[in-house]
Amino acid sequence: MMRVDFARLKRDLEELGAIGRTPEGGVSRPSWSDADMEARRWLLERIIAAGMQGRVDAAGNIFGRWQSGSPVVLVGSHIDSVPNGGMFDGALGVLTALECLRRIKEEGVGLRHPLELVAFTDEEGAFGGFFGSFAFTGVLKAGEIPDIRDSTGLRIADAMARHGMEALQAPTAFRNPKEIRAYVELHIEQGPVLEAQRIPIGVVETIVGIRRYGITFRGRADHAGTTPMEERRNALLGAADLVVKGHQMVRAEGTSASRVTVGILRVKPAVANIVPAEAFLTYELREQSAEWLRRLAEKSRALAAEVASAWGLEVSVETILDIEPVPLAEEVQAAIVAAAGELGCRSLRMPAMAGHDAQVVGRVAKAGMIFVPSRDGRSHSPLEFTADEDVERGANVLLRTLLKLAAE
Numbered sequence: 001m002m003r004v005d006f007a008r009l010k011r012d013l014e015e016l017g018a019i020g021r022t023p024e025g026g027v028s029r030p031s032w033s034d035a036d037m038e039a040r041r042w043l044l045e046r047i048i049a050a051g052m053q054g055r056v057d058a059a060g061n062i063f064g065r066w067q068s069g070s071p072v073v074l075v076g077s078h079i080d081s082v083p084n085g086g087m088f089d090g091a092l093g094v095l096t097a098l099e100c101l102r103r104i105k106e107e108g109v110g111l112r113h114p115l116e117l118v119a120f121t122d123e124e125g126a127f128g129g130f131f132g133s134f135a136f137t138g139v140l141k142a143g144e145i146p147d148i149r150d151s152t153g154l155r156i157a158d159a160m161a162r163h164g165m166e167a168l169q170a171p172t173a174f175r176n177p178k179e180i181r182a183y184v185e186l187h188i189e190q191g192p193v194l195e196a197q198r199i200p201i202g203v204v205e206t207i208v209g210i211r212r213y214g215i216t217f218r219g220r221a222d223h224a225g226t227t228p229m230e231e232r233r234n235a236l237l238g239a240a241d242l243v244v245k246g247h248q249m250v251r252a253e254g255t256s257a258s259r260v261t262v263g264i265l266r267v268k269p270a271v272a273n274i275v276p277a278e279a280f281l282t283y284e285l286r287e288q289s290a291e292w293l294r295r296l297a298e299k300s301r302a303l304a305a306e307v308a309s310a311w312g313l314e315v316s317v318e319t320i321l322d323i324e325p326v327p328l329a330e331e332v333q334a335a336i337v338a339a340a341g342e343l344g345c346r347s348l349r350m351p352a353m354a355g356h357d358a359q360v361v362g363r364v365a366k367a368g369m370i371f372v373p374s375r376d377g378r379s380h381s382p383l384e385f386t387a388d389e390d391v392e393r394g395a396n397v398l399l400r401t402l403l404k405l406a407a408e
């Protein structure tokens, strides 16, 4: 049975993990940074060293293949990272893909469909996220590009121009979905489920949907001393009540895949001796079922109205982000389950609770994801870690999955 060369894969992981290394032992490779550029050059060299043709499209997505023709079985992930993130997120998917393609090429296996490696641009969101996969799938429109900026205000157009790329051309990176037989992405779980259940392989069924609201409570600014307690219209009390009641409602009434998070809370006028007149919070729901997401969103909006009236406040709810859950292809899931079974690995069907390029590609083509365990569920941190044996098992499951999908 064909297996990956784990020593070679491990060397690649260490070499790529050294690019953008931080003093804390993490990696910082935001898209289009110097470290990202160094990682891009390194990856292209590895692709060419493997005897494949390397190519960069107009969105900066990197490809590698050695056979011509279509539709292709596309495999990969991303090599950019969050600031001071880990060395496995994204990189593991690209490097296991590279290793699988090298092995299949070395063995000279005849396949019905060509294999193609991909590393998508800005998955992590230095410039908002999914720039590469949005362009590749035709979602990115030229008119949006001038407004895409990072947190410092730098336009992606200027960041790309520094490297001789014309961002406005990015939509030409579109690939007709008919040319994609399937897309497979191996990724660390970034959560605790596989480790806790001692199961080495996760087979992603759905990538969660996200509904994010900006909620503003409005009351009245008053003197902190002279205004009696019963006369106050304190906007922060409404916000605080919603934070607690929203959490309780989702725990009591949601599913095991329901999440609610308030990540930003801002008060105005934010003066120690003035009763807050306004409180703004972000309220983010995640769910794998579109029906449950809709239900929890409705309950949350009702809850916001209820607490506002209980505290004598006005409230407005604005939708900031609305992403439907994306079910992944049953055919790819079945191939992963079968591949794991042939290798004697237990596998678990599970939702992905974080965003991935597979959710973008999965809207237009058959997509699947393989999860490998994350120690303590840690990710987006220098503490992110996946054990060697889990990396090797995951890579071998990916290898067999690709052989199956490319043969049929």
Ligand SMILES: [Zn+2]
Binding pocket: 078, 089, 090, 123, 187
């Ligand atoms: Zn990732």
